Amino acid sequence: MSFLSLPVGGVKRILAGMVAASLLQLPNVVHAGETLDRVLAKKTMVVVVEPGYPPFSFVNGQNQMDGFDVDVAKAVAGRLGVTLRVDTPSCEIVNGGNWAGRWDVCICSMTPDQRKAKVLDFVVPYYQSPVVVVTAASNKTLQSTRDVTGRRIGVEHGSTYERYLQHDLDLSGPGVPKIAYPFGRVRIVPYGSEDLAYQDLAMGAGKRLDAVVSNRSTAKYRMDTAPGKFRIVGQPLYAEPNWIAVDKGDQEWQQKIRVIIGDLKADGTLARISLKWLGEDITR
Numbered sequence: 001m002s003f004l005s006l007p008v009g010g011v012k013r014i015l016a017g018m019v020a021a022s023l024l025q026l027p028n029v030v031h032a033g034e035t036l037d038r039v040l041a042k043k044t045m046v047v048v049v050e051p052g053y054p055p056f057s058f059v060n061g062q063n064q065m066d067g068f069d070v071d072v073a074k075a076v077a078g079r080l081g082v083t084l085r086v087d088t089p090s091c092e093i094v095n096g097g098n099w100a101g102r103w104d105v106c107i108c109s110m111t112p113d114q115r116k117a118k119v120l121d122f123v124v125p126y127y128q129s130p131v132v133v134v135t136a137a138s139n140k141t142l143q144s145t146r147d148v149t150g151r152r153i154g155v156e157h158g159s160t161y162e163r164y165l166q167h168d169l170d171l172s173g174p175g176v177p178k179i180a181y182p183f184g185r186v187r188i189v190p191y192g193s194e195d196l197a198y199q200d201l202a203m204g205a206g207k208r209l210d211a212v213v214s215n216r217s218t219a220k221y222r223m224d225t226a227p228g229k230f231r232i233v234g235q236p237l238y239a240e241p242n243w244i245a246v247d248k249g250d251q252e253w254q255q256k257i258r259v260i261i262g263d264l265k266a267d268g269t270l271a272r273i274s275l276k277w278l279g280e281d282i283t284r
Contacts, residue, residue: 035246035253039104043082047073048106050156051088052195055221055277056109068277072126073107075269079260090192092158095120099247105257106245109215111160114170122243123254124261126270127282129217130236131161134198137231139205144234149184151210154197157190161213164237171238179238198222202229215240217278 039045049057049069060066065086077084087103094106097119112122133153135142142148155161163169165188167181189209191197200208214222216236223230244257264270270283 033250033252035101035104035250036256038101039080039082044085045073045077045080045082046085046087046102046104047077047108048087048089048094048103049073049108050091050193052193053109053218054195054225056218057088058195068127068273069107069109071273071276072264072270073105075264075273076105076107076257076260079263080256090158091156095158097248104246104253108245109242110245111240112171112243112245113160113163115163116245119248120245121248121250121254122245124258125241125243126261126265127274128239128241129215129282131164131238131240132214132216132219132236133211133233134201134214134219134222134230135211135233136201136203136205137228139210139231141205142211142233145182145237147183147233148186148211150186152187152189152206152208154189154191154201154209154212156194156197157192159194160240162188162190165213177239182237194218198230202226213237217282220278 049065049067052058053067053069055067056069057065057067065088070086073086074084089103094103094108094110095116097116106120107126109127110116110122116122133142133145133148142151153165155165160169164179164181165186167185169179171179189197189200191200194212194214197209197212198214201212211233216232219230219232223232244261246254246257261270265283271281274281274283
């Protein structure tokens, strides 16, 4: 499958600028090495994932969290020699920062932007996939992304997608194209999870929702697991880099995560996890 992509160097320059700007505004809230010391002392790493975001994170038939992000978190914990505990707080709470030691890392398909970079540190990219509009297969009125103007669009509350629909998302930086908004104002319908939005969309054209804004990988998963229910409208909206995020200030912990993710990429572990869940490698 052909994906829109951002050059890794360009994305890194964005984050370097975000981090530098944010450090001028906020003091560090975590002492160097504090997180790594805590993880090693407790022999447990607490990871944040989305509660209903298949195939990246979801509750499986054994009532356990599973998926791409969960497997990446397991691989990171394995390299640290610790066990993994998975938590699923709401997106808006995680995005608020100041975790106060409740969580160690967010491997939760988070997209960096100027606002979140003021309260979180973005450590390293680990996959990318474009953002699309998804509608019910029976909906014949939405043929291009321009057609969503004025429609009821479902989105997870507090997510990057919600701010995109508000025309308030800033991913700007050197070498990164400005985000386009091919549609006018829409009627945003916020949900506690993307899972719930898709459930309402599955009810049929225009019954509760006209469309959902979603990552294309999650949209493809929904289309594969519920044939004939959904379809993608037009072209992708924008390229979406996904980074691992941590609470502010612990440079030693950030460096440890960078090294581990670099090793997982180099030895093919991330590619194997991607192929397992997505049938293709979106980690390059």
